[in-house]
Amino acid sequence: MSVTDENLAELFEQYKDEVRETIETLDNELVVLEQDPSSSETIFSLFRHMHSLKGSSKMFNVDNIATIAHRLEDLMSMIDKNNSILNKYPKIVDLLFKGNDIFRDIIARLEDDIGYTSMTGDHLNFIAEIQAQIDKINRRDSQLVDSARKLLDDLENLLPAMEEMDIEALKKDITEVTTGLALATLEEDGANQIRFNFNGADLTDSVHTMEDLLAKFKDGKATEEDAKNFVDAANTLYGLLAEVATEDAMSLIAELGDGLTLFSERNLEMDQMMVEFFGSMLSELKEKFQVEVEVPITKVSQTTKSSAVAKEPQVKTIRVDEAKIDLFLESVGRLITKSEILNHLQFSFRKAGVDIGLLRDFSTVSRTISNDIVNLQRSIMEVRQVEMNNILKKFPRLVRDISHKIGKEAEMNIVGERVPIDKSLLDDVEQAMVHIVRNAVDHGLETPDERVAAGKPKRGNVNITVTQEEAAIFIEVADDGRGLDLEKIKAKAVERGAITPEQQLTMPDKEAEMLVFSSGLSTKDQATDLSGRGVGMDVVMTNLKKWNGEVIINNKPGQGLSVGLRLPVTNTLLTKEAIMLRVGKSTFCLPLEFVNEIVTVPKEDVHHHKEGAVFRHRDMVISVINLKALLGLPDVDEPTSDDGEPRIKDDGALDTHGSLVFIILRGKTDTRQSILADEILGQQKIVIKEFELETFRKLPYFNGLTLLGDGRVVLILDSDKLLES
């Protein structure tokens, strides 16, 4: 190819993206087609996509996709001309799905092996499968022709019995029909090149009508009316067959001749393909003489006009390597740390007695910089966002495949495709959703019979709704199946040793519902290869926890189950607002999102029990986590900064004279717990660094560290782990 190689290499990525998108579109359209096989809009769209796929794959020398798409395009073209084919051969949809899977596989392999473009044995087998299907369709039509021919033989034998009727007209019809049939039979041989153009269903109808009427003639029971009907049916049959062989094939040859003249006049690029095409076509025509090739373009174009395909918004985009964006973010993270240094400098300046005007200017500049950096960070985060559709478009196919496999009927509705989500969340969210949707179809939905017995529509619903909340994305997967059988789940959990028999009796429903997320639980007596044995749900939970995701289950036994995932948007940010606190000599920070409230309590109001300290706050008993005891720190209350380091202390820091400071944690349960701090040092933005060393990851109550503006390293408390302690 003389389009420069660099150009091609650059465009190749784009090509692959385009094919991936086409594959998703095809998947969804196939799901639609399966539900409504007569949708000519969908059929044409599928044809068009196969055609495009063939075209662009040829350009990039991806022969395997080009070849397969070409054959599927042929198949779609047959269906486009005769919708009834799909009703007769519903398995074609499976074939198309399979083709799509092969495309997907090829594109995936091309990632690692750019040379994976030729046909493999599997591909050839698939082509043979398509060919077999095409042959079947053609053969079916020729069988029809055969039966029509037999019918006409009978008819000729019966002619004497029809003397009183309008025999002349009938004879004429029959002669013409016979001619048509002769031509149609010829077509059978050239089935690959020559496509049938008549409507099989109509043909069958008229043949049946004629058969019935002929039976009457044979029995001598035919009336005048019957004879008229017979003539009508014969006319229809003739008309249908005439479509196959109207024009004199010689005129086509002449037309082709014109074409060739036109070509040479225009000095057209007579490339190999064109020559071959015309050559084969001419020899074919000469060999078979009168058979016409008809590609009904007019019909296709009408379909195009009527189908108002929604115009896809054209977004001006550039492609940026994800790693580059991460690099930007990292730099911004460092900038944030630097701007914190500026904040600290303010305190040092103030201490050093710098001119108040200068200090004010400095503080303004420092605040502006800090704001700008936060805005910059937000913009970069937005760049990383993609639409939920990236995940969602996979689901109609998934639901279709699962429900088919296990003999259920399911319909999928999706709302919220445009909601943005951070790319880093994508994989985990998708994994979680696949599990949940799978379970909904496999465990949630009943079989069609069960549904009918329960007074529900035969076809179950699985709906995905994605909504954007102020600081979170909420994804809900709701089905109208049987819901969770909590007693069964609890029994299974006891059997598997996940809970004790005592717990089984006392466990509140809300907790029992969450059991579906624990490992090794599968309430279906027979584990299927779809939902597996419950392995995975726990993995889903662990992954979601990483993003501080929350799972909300709404179980309506007998009516359905809804599983909601709430993912805080802020958690994808690398920086967080955090409370800095001092415990003994040590400083820790605690992300603000874990803080419910900070309270000071007079020492005498804190009661000490064997199990630990508690205090009352707003009519609630709040227990106290003693970090010093927990972490084995010396039980002293010594302020930091003996070394002259600037203390992080906002004006808002609490005066703790005579009182104790407690940070009440935001827990996921109703029990309230708090951390006892010696001092709250302030609130600031921190850049979270995850532990890189395995040793640190095992630290029981921390989940990372941060670098303060003054260079100190501070551990970040993990509220979840503290609450579990």
Added chain:
Amino acid sequence: MSVGSGQSVLIVDDSPVMRQMLYKLFQNQGFNVVGQACDGEEALTLFEELKPELTTLDIVMPKLRGTEVLEKLMEKYPDSKIIMASSVSDARTVMHCLKIGAKQYIIKPYDEEKVMSAVRKALDIA
């Protein structure tokens, strides 16, 4: 030596990657790609708006097929220089397009040489 000397070109194809490829090709050869349309209707609108000196036209597209676009354009602007660029290789379609006025017809896969050769002939560039 590039083939073009700033002539305006409209590219019509429903595949972004095909458009991109033609765009690069034309820009490299000294043409000025003034517009890109992704379906037949957009092709008509952009043609009216831009009156390009050269148009490449795909056939199988959403909304309006390239053949219909060609018919409409030739009726209104019989002097338009239009090159059909499609993977439809059916002889009748090819002939139909040429009969009603397409200057050239190139079948996918095409390369730079093939496209430029067709462009030369369509625009009478020596």
